[in-house]
Amino acid sequence: MAYLNENYLKLKAGYLFPEIGRRVSAFTAAQPEAARRLIRCGIGDVTEALPAASRAAMHAAVDELGDRTTFKGYGPEQGYDFLRTAIAENMFRARGLEVADDEIFVSDGSKCDTGNILDIFGTGNRLGIPDPVYPVYVDTNVMAGNTGEADAAGAYAGIGYLPCHEGNGFMPDVPAAGEPPLDLIYLCSPNNPTGAAVTREKLQAWVEYALRHGSVILFDAAYEAFITDPAIPRSIYEIPGGRECAIEFRSFSKHGGFTGVRCAFTVVPKSLMAGTRDGRKLPLHPLWSRRMTTKFNGASYIVQRGAAALFSEAGKAEVATLIDHYLGNAAVLREAARDAGLTSFGGTDAPYIWVKTPGGLGSWEFFDVMLNKLNVVVTPGAGFGAAGEGFFRISAFNSRANAIEVGRRLREEL
Amino acid sequence: MAYLNENYLKLKAGYLFPEIGRRVSAFTAAQPEAARRLIRCGIGDVTEALPAASRAAMHAAVDELGDRTTFKGYGPEQGYDFLRTAIAENMFRARGLEVADDEIFVSDGSKCDTGNILDIFGTGNRLGIPDPVYPVYVDTNVMAGNTGEADAAGAYAGIGYLPCHEGNGFMPDVPAAGEPPLDLIYLCSPNNPTGAAVTREKLQAWVEYALRHGSVILFDAAYEAFITDPAIPRSIYEIPGGRECAIEFRSFSKHGGFTGVRCAFTVVPKSLMAGTRDGRKLPLHPLWSRRMTTKFNGASYIVQRGAAALFSEAGKAEVATLIDHYLGNAAVLREAARDAGLTSFGGTDAPYIWVKTPGGLGSWEFFDVMLNKLNVVVTPGAGFGAAGEGFFRISAFNSRANAIEVGRRLREEL
Numbered sequence: 001m002a003y004l005n006e007n008y009l010k011l012k013a014g015y016l017f018p019e020i021g022r023r024v025s026a027f028t029a030a031q032p033e034a035a036r037r038l039i040r041c042g043i044g045d046v047t048e049a050l051p052a053a054s055r056a057a058m059h060a061a062v063d064e065l066g067d068r069t070t071f072k073g074y075g076p077e078q079g080y081d082f083l084r085t086a087i088a089e090n091m092f093r094a095r096g097l098e099v100a101d102d103e104i105f106v107s108d109g110s111k112c113d114t115g116n117i118l119d120i121f122g123t124g125n126r127l128g129i130p131d132p133v134y135p136v137y138v139d140t141n142v143m144a145g146n147t148g149e150a151d152a153a154g155a156y157a158g159i160g161y162l163p164c165h166e167g168n169g170f171m172p173d174v175p176a177a178g179e180p181p182l183d184l185i186y187l188c189s190p191n192n193p194t195g196a197a198v199t200r201e202k203l204q205a206w207v208e209y210a211l212r213h214g215s216v217i218l219f220d221a222a223y224e225a226f227i228t229d230p231a232i233p234r235s236i237y238e239i240p241g242g243r244e245c246a247i248e249f250r251s252f253s254k255h256g257g258f259t260g261v262r263c264a265f266t267v268v269p270k271s272l273m274a275g276t277r278d279g280r281k282l283p284l285h286p287l288w289s290r291r292m293t294t295k296f297n298g299a300s301y302i303v304q305r306g307a308a309a310l311f312s313e314a315g316k317a318e319v320a321t322l323i324d325h326y327l328g329n330a331a332v333l334r335e336a337a338r339d340a341g342l343t344s345f346g347g348t349d350a351p352y353i354w355v356k357t358p359g360g361l362g363s364w365e366f367f368d369v370m371l372n373k374l375n376v377v378v379t380p381g382a383g384f385g386a387a388g389e390g391f392f393r394i395s396a397f398n399s400r401a402n403a404i405e406v407g408r409r410l411r412e413e414l
Numbered sequence: 415m416a417y418l419n420e421n422y423l424k425l426k427a428g429y430l431f432p433e434i435g436r437r438v439s440a441f442t443a444a445q446p447e448a449a450r451r452l453i454r455c456g457i458g459d460v461t462e463a464l465p466a467a468s469r470a471a472m473h474a475a476v477d478e479l480g481d482r483t484t485f486k487g488y489g490p491e492q493g494y495d496f497l498r499t500a501i502a503e504n505m506f507r508a509r510g511l512e513v514a515d516d517e518i519f520v521s522d523g524s525k526c527d528t529g530n531i532l533d534i535f536g537t538g539n540r541l542g543i544p545d546p547v548y549p550v551y552v553d554t555n556v557m558a559g560n561t562g563e564a565d566a567a568g569a570y571a572g573i574g575y576l577p578c579h580e581g582n583g584f585m586p587d588v589p590a591a592g593e594p595p596l597d598l599i600y601l602c603s604p605n606n607p608t609g610a611a612v613t614r615e616k617l618q619a620w621v622e623y624a625l626r627h628g629s630v631i632l633f634d635a636a637y638e639a640f641i642t643d644p645a646i647p648r649s650i651y652e653i654p655g656g657r658e659c660a661i662e663f664r665s666f667s668k669h670g671g672f673t674g675v676r677c678a679f680t681v682v683p684k685s686l687m688a689g690t691r692d693g694r695k696l697p698l699h700p701l702w703s704r705r706m707t708t709k710f711n712g713a714s715y716i717v718q719r720g721a722a723a724l725f726s727e728a729g730k731a732e733v734a735t736l737i738d739h740y741l742g743n744a745a746v747l748r749e750a751a752r753d754a755g756l757t758s759f760g761g762t763d764a765p766y767i768w769v770k771t772p773g774g775l776g777s778w779e780f781f782d783v784m785l786n787k788l789n790v791v792v793t794p795g796a797g798f799g800a801a802g803e804g805f806f807r808i809s810a811f812n813s814r815a816n817a818i819e820v821g822r823r824l825r826e827e828l
Contacts (some may be wrong), residue, residue, distance in 0.1 A: 002626030004688040008701045045487035050479040062472045065464040065674065068813070073459035073673040100444040104644035108676075108714070115709035119557065122417035139708045143533065183416040214415030215727040259481065259487040260715040262522075287422045294553045295529035300522070300717055301470065301674040340665065382434050399482070 007145040012154055016383030017043075018137075020367075027371050034375050039055070039402050041333075041394045042377040043351070044192060046257045046326075048325060048399075050306075054256060057309035061302040065292035075298040078289065079106025079265065083304045086311040087265055090112050090370075091250070097237045103269055103285070108299045110222050110251040110264040115140040117218060117247065117266070120287040121184060121274070128182035130172050131161040132193055132384030132391075134220070137186045153386055158216040163387045170196035170345060170354065174209040181213035187236075190223040193384045193393040194354040195346015197232045203239050210245035216274060217246040222264075225323050227349045233379040243269040247284070254351065256310040256319055263299055263307040326351045329403035330396035336407030337394075340414050351396040354381070363389055421559040424453075426568055430549075430797030431457075434781075440562040440690040441785050448789050453816050455747075455808045458606060458766070460671045462739060462813075464720075465732035468670060471723035475716040485520065489712040491512045492703065493520025493679065497718045499666030500725040501679055505664070511651045517683055519706050520721075522713045524636050524665040524678040529554040530682070531632060531661065533709070534701040535598060535688070542596035544586050545575040546607055546795060548634070551600045559626045567800055577801045584610035584759060584768065588623040595627035604637040607807040608768040609760015611646045624659035630688060630698070631660040636678075639669040661698070668765065670733055677713055677721040718788040728745050740765045743817035744810035750821030751808075754828050765810040766808050768795070777803055788823040 020042055028035040057240035064070040078084070084104040092099035107113050114136055127146060129137050138159060141147055148157030155161060158183055162172030170191060175182065187206060189198040198206075210217050219236040227234050236242040248267040252258035268288045273281040297306075309315045337344040337355055347353035355378075357366035363380035370376045370392070379395070381388030396403065434456060442449040478484040492498070506513035521527050527552055541560060543551050552573060555561055562571030569575060574596055576586030584605060589596065601620060603612040612620075624631050633650040641648050650656040662681040666672035684704045687695040712718075723729045739808040744761035751758040751769055761767035769792075771780035777794030784790045784806070793809070795802030810817065 001689040002539055002630040004690065004696060004698060004701060005534050005536050006690055008534065008704060009690075009696075011704065043488075047482060047485065047487070049485055050476075051483045052480065055476050055480050058476045059473060062464075062469050062476070066466065066469050068461060068463045071461065071463055071671075071674075073461065073671075074457075075674060109711040111711040112709060120422065122419050125416055136708060143705070143708065217418040257485075257487075259711075260485075260489060262711065262714040275415040276418065276420055276423075282418060282423075284418060287418060290422060290425065291557070294550060294557065295526060297523045297525040297673075297676065300676040300714055302716060303714055349453050 005143070007143055010147070010149050010156070011139060012150055016379070020377065020379070023368065023371060024377060031372070038375050038377065039398070039406055041398060041406055042379045043053070043216045043358050043397075045259050045397055046254060048257060048322055049396050050257050050261065051310065051315055051322070053309040053312050053315035053318055054261075054306040058302050058306040061305035065301070074299045075301055075304070075389075077293040077296055077298045078102070079104065079299065080301070080304050082135040083308045084311055086308045090311045092235065092237065095234070097235055098243065099237060099267055100270070103267055105266045105268065105288060106299050107264050107266065107296065108262045108303075110220065110249050110253065111136055113249050113264055113266045114218065114220055116291065116295075117288075118144045118146070119291050120284060125183035126160060126180060128160045128172075128185040129159065130164050130186060130188060130191070132164060132381060132387060132388030133186070133188055134192045135384065137288060139368060151414070152164050152272060155386060160399055161385070164191070164194055164196070169199070170194040171202055173176045173199045173202070181215065183213070183215050183242050185210065185217045186220065188219055188220040188387045190226055190350035192223065193352055193379065193381065193388065195350035195352035195356070197227055197229070197263055200231060200233050200239070203233050203236060207236065207239045211241050214275060215245065216272070219246050219248045221248055221304050222251040223254055223350050224250060225319065226327060226351055228327065230348055232349055236266070237269070243271045245272065247272065250311065252307050256315075257322055258307065260303065261303055261306060262302050325400065326396045329398055329400060331402075332403045332407045333394050333396060336410040341408040342410070345394065353396065355392050357390055357392060360390070363392055366392055376406050376409060419557070421557055424556050424561070424563050424570070425553060426564055430793070434791065434793070437782065437785060438791060452789050452791065453812070453820055454791045455812060455820055456793045456807050458674050459810075459811055460668060461811050462671060462736055464671050464675065465724065465729055465736070466628055467723040467726050467729035467732055468675075468720040472716050472720040475719035479715070486715045489715055489718070491707040491710055491712045492516070493518065493713065494715070494718050497722045500722045504725045506649065506651065509648070509828035511649055512657065513651060513681055514684070517681055519680045519682065519702060519708075520682065520713050520718060521678050521710065522676040522717075523740055524634065524663050524667065525550055527663050527678055527680045528632065528634055529828045530705065530709075531702075532558045532560070533705050533828060534698060539597035540574060540594060541572065542574045542576050542586075542599040544578050544600060544602060544605070545602065545800060546578060546798030548606045549798065569800060575799070575801070578608055578610070579801060580604070580759070583613070584608035585612045585616055587616070588619050595629065597627070597629050599624065599629055599631045600634065601631055602634040604640055605768055606637065607795065607802065609764035609766035609795065610768070611641055611643070611763040614645060614647050614653070617647050617650060621650070621653045621655045621659055625655050628689060629659065630686070633660050633662045635662055636665040637668055637764050638664060639733065640741060640765055642741065646763055648795065651681070651683070658683045659686065661686065666721050666724065670721065670729075671736055672721065675717055675720060677717050739814065743814060744811055744816045746814075746821045747808050747810060750824040754824040756824070761810065767808045769806050769808060771804055774804070777806055780806055781788070788827050790820050790823060
């Protein structure tokens with residue numbers, strides 16, 4: 001008899017977005033008038049038009065496929081050289097960071113990459129995962145059998161949750177000396193959902209920790225384009241030793257509005273090693289290369305042309321305009337939250353504002369207030385992990401008019 | 415210390431295509447004159463222009479993304495309804511087969527799907543894998559830890575190799591009664607590399623075997639579009655009981671010339687169950703759904719529009735023309751091989767011709783004859799598994815002129 005992967009049975013049902021959907025539906029049915037002015041600031045998805053430079057490049061690529069002399073079939077699984085070079089040159093080498101073209105692995109999305117990366121790691125690694133954070137890190141480890149069962153609060157045995165709170169600037173500190181060392185550490189900066197970005201000092205402490213213990217840091221920089229503070233590192237490779245301890249994930253989803261187009265990449269430095277049980281240290285680069293060439297067949301040629309065009313002069317200007325738009329929304333929302341007497345974080349180096357629920361209300365209680373009174377959908381912080389309780393996330397991915405209107409309601413209607 | 419997945423260290427180096435490349439380079443350097451007339455019939459990649467219907471749909475989709483009112487961000491991870499419905503309706507229900515829209519999971523490629531499917535199966539399943547066959551099935555099982563080490567001949571412990579030879583029509587027979595039952599069985603029809611397609615009787619025997627033992631069949635029908643014989647099943651769901659024992663993989667790569675565009679799908683019937691170690695039987699559909707929603711973010715919207723257009727009247731006609739073109743090449747090559755006194759198989763329901771090497775030459779020996787004497791690159795059968803020794807594969811993916819010229823050389827120059 002064929003046996004299924006029983007680790008999947010440990011997974012808690014995807015609760016957050018279905019429950020939001022259920023409450024929004026109930027509200028719409030009960031208050032059809034109010035529902036007409038509903039504004040969604042819940043989901044982390046871009047809303048504005050795709051850059052013209054990318055569209056032009058994709059039109060041209062589609063036309064190329066229409067002529068057998070310029071037709072492209074299977075491309076290199078790791079990505080076309082034109083894109084790998086453009087990424088390495090523009091995002092790393094132009095900033096003085098040593099990243100070779102063939103250390104870039106182009107994919108169809110960071111969600112895939114951050115999940116698939118576990119393929120190349122063994123079992124029994126001690127996991128460090130921030131709380132609250134993007135749920136994919138936890139779920140993929142459960143699916144891979146790297147955890148035990150969940151407790152009543154939803155915390156899985158075998159995961160070292162790294163709490164993110166006001167006291168540590170919503171970015172985890174390295175474990176105290178004497179605690180058992182973590183082997184595989186997820187860091188997400190700028191962070192989804194808290195909007196916090198890791199400081200150079202803290203990232204340096206993590207790199208030093210990883211080098212000391214032979215740990216690997218999985219650095220998710222999907223929101224890197226939103227960093228405005230020049231003191232905040234955009235890449236973990238800005239930290240000395242980063243190339244010896246970290247894999248970095250980047251995406252064009254938020255950078256170029258590619259959530260529906262699908263393109264991302266992973267950086268695996270050739271100097272990054274991991275251990276075998278008999279005490280050898282081997283490079284991870286050949287393993288990821290083998291994983292991608294065996295279980296992936298390259299991102300769409302059309303899409304890769306669209307991504308490469310983001311690095312043209314016109315493309316860069318359009319990306320900057322997009323980012324300014326969303327950060328402008330974030331500023332509107334942050335100021336409105338402040339005027340409404342709410343304590344908020346993030347929103348300066350990230351498209352998310354992390355707001356403390358007033359009066360000690362729970363995440364879901366305040367979600368209901370926002371829905372029923374302001375007719376605005378937000379995301380309850382508890383949905384991103386236990387340490388998110390008492391907070392909610394407002395997304396700046398919206399039109400400016402909607403951001404201004406949400407701001408007005410926060411000021412006048414709360 | 416972070417530990418790596420040591421199963422990767424069991425993998426034999428990807429030998430086939432690098433070795434072909436090495437020999438072709440050596441030939442080109444040694445015989446620059448002859449190299450000018452080199453024709454590649456090695457790789458299984460399409461060569462002709464993408465259907466105009468798909469290109470028009472993709473142009474329109476790119477334009478949609480350029481306007482915020484029609485912009486598409488994240489789509490459903492399992493695929494857009496417009497494509498799932500078009501697939502289920504055109505490829506299954508129109509042929510009387512019961513497949514629901516939500517049993518279709520759209521992806522970016524069959525290579526990914528046939529590799530990723532192992533995520534939802536447990537460890538310890540007894541594997542049945544044809545030999546010779548598409549190498550991804552074996553390699554992904556090695557990477558997942560489902561095998562032991564390889565022996566000197568490259569066969570991995572723990573894999574039940576199912577030999578495909580002239581005696582069984584290059585399609586494996588069900589194991590004899592009394593042999594330990596296989597739990598997870600790969601079938602590829604039409605087969606890559608042999609070009610054989612499974613008969614209804616043999617597929618029925620496999621379905622009955624799987625139902626008897628609670629096995630799951632992973633049915634790879636990536637080359638389904640090339641089937642011309644009406645007696646050959648195009649889907650395993652044509653066989654009674656298929657919905658209770660099989661997952662089917664299909665792709666637009668060869669169907670619509672999408673190898674560079676990237677779109678495929680997997681069918682997981684809701685009636686398909688697998689076991690738990692404590693004796694329960696549970697459906698696999700929710701597991702694959704959870705896998706795809708957690709570790710994948712949907713295929714590109716642009717690409718999905720392009721794939722859906724293959725089901726328009728114009729698209730269907732263009733697909734038929736493409737398939738006719740490649741099958742026409744296959745006929746040219748088959749006839750030439752016959753005229754040259756070679757024994758060949760396949761090429762009527764598949765784009766591959768499987769040719770016996772003459773005079774008892776080894777696969778690689780005859781590869782060298784084809785390269786040095788005819789200046790034609792083929793693929794040595796041994797590269798697809800031990801049972802491929804003594805054969806070579808000629809691919810019909812080429813221009814008609816090239817196919818005719820290769821035919822002429824086979825007749826006149828061998």
